[in-house]
Amino acid sequence: MDRAAALASALDARGGRRLPAVEWPEELASTSDRLKALARAGAPEWTTVLADRQTGGRGREGRAWASPPGGLYLSVLLRPRFEKVGLLPLAAGVAVAEAAGELGVRVELKWPNDVLASGRKLAGILSEAASGPGGVEWVVLGVGVNVAIDPAALPPEVAGSATSLRAVGGADVPVAAVAAAVLHRLGLCYDGLASRPGGVMTAWRSRAAPWWGEQVEVRTGEGELRGRLLEVDDDGALVVLVEGRRRRLLSGEVTRLRPAAAAG
Ligand code: BTN
Numbered sequence: 380m381d382r383a384a385a386l387a388s389a390l391d392a393r394g395g396r397r398l399p400a401v402e403w404p405e406e407l408a409s410t411s412d413r414l415k416a417l418a419r420a421g422a423p424e425w426t427t428v429l430a431d432r433q434t435g436g437r438g439r440e441g442r443a444w445a446s447p448p449g450g451l452y453l454s455v456l457l458r459p460r461f462e463k464v465g466l467l468p469l470a471a472g473v474a475v476a477e478a479a480g481e482l483g484v485r486v487e488l489k490w491p492n493d494v495l496a497s498g499r500k501l502a503g504i505l506s507e508a509a510s511g512p513g514g515v516e517w518v519v520l521g522v523g524v525n526v527a528i529d530p531a532a533l534p535p536e537v538a539g540s541a542t543s544l545r546a547v548g549g550a551d552v553p554v555a556a557v558a559a560a561v562l563h564r565l566g567l568c569y570d571g572l573a574s575r576p577g578g579v580m581t582a583w584r585s586r587a588a589p590w591w592g593e594q595v596e597v598r599t600g601e602g603e604l605r606g607r608l609l610e611v612d613d614d615g616a617l618v619v620l621v622e623g624r625r626r627r628l629l630s631g632e633v634t635r636l637r638p639a640a641a642a643g
Contacts, residue, residue: 466572472494495588
């Protein structure tokens with residue numbers, strides 16, 4: 380059995396949904412780019428693309444995602460028919476957190492969807508969507524998890540802030556087992572978004588980095604702002620108190636300010 384078939388049957392054994400198609404070559408530029416091409420050609424929901432390594436892995440905010448062997452690089456195609464599509468990236472964060480928990484690793488989620496272990500980045504999620512006259516037509520969720528990568532294979536600018544399941548003492552399992560766990564959990568969260576989206580947000584908040592009430596800086600497409608972190612609301616927006624006004628942010632990069640920086 381090849382690995383794509385092994386993944387499908389591992390999911391089956393968990394009682395997870397059947398994947399209509401799985402591609403898993405050794406190398407791709409980006410699993411999300413490949414899957415977006417399949418999405419445009421009409422591929423069905425839950426079509427899944429993985430690769431052992433990526434040569435052009437992409438992260439959020441136009442950054443690169445270093446993708447040496449030993450990582451999980453997975454993209455899954457969704458065609459949601461429910462309202463709260465904006466919560467999908469957060470739901471994916473919950474799914475990755477639950478999968479890590481299965482392997483004995485406790486993680487924290489940092490808005491919108493960074494997955495941290497011991498304060499370092501363990502996994503990232505990239506959500507890309509296309510809309511038509513009827514609303515969102517498809518979403519490609521790209522998930523990168525540092526399973527057992529060699530830290531020396533990471534570029535120096537990310538090596539200091541990244542970690543892996545292996546480095547934080549997670550169970551030593553093959554990448555395919557991590558993929559099956561993530562896909563299974565993602566399926567459950569996806570169903571949850573359709574039936575009870577509040578439950579997904581409760582799960583997200585219970586794993587969120589506890590920065591509430593602290594001074595943060597948020598970099599958005601329109602610039603930077605500083606304020607006190609209030610909450611992540613039921614639509615997945617970050618709410619920050621800036622000069623006495625509540626600001627709702629739908630995307631951006633949040634960092635915690637040290638007291639000295641916050642005062643200044
Ligand atoms: C982030 O910046 O935190 C998101 C990283 C997302 C990386 C994954 S790896 C699989 C998929 N293919 C890509 O090119 N990117 C995503």
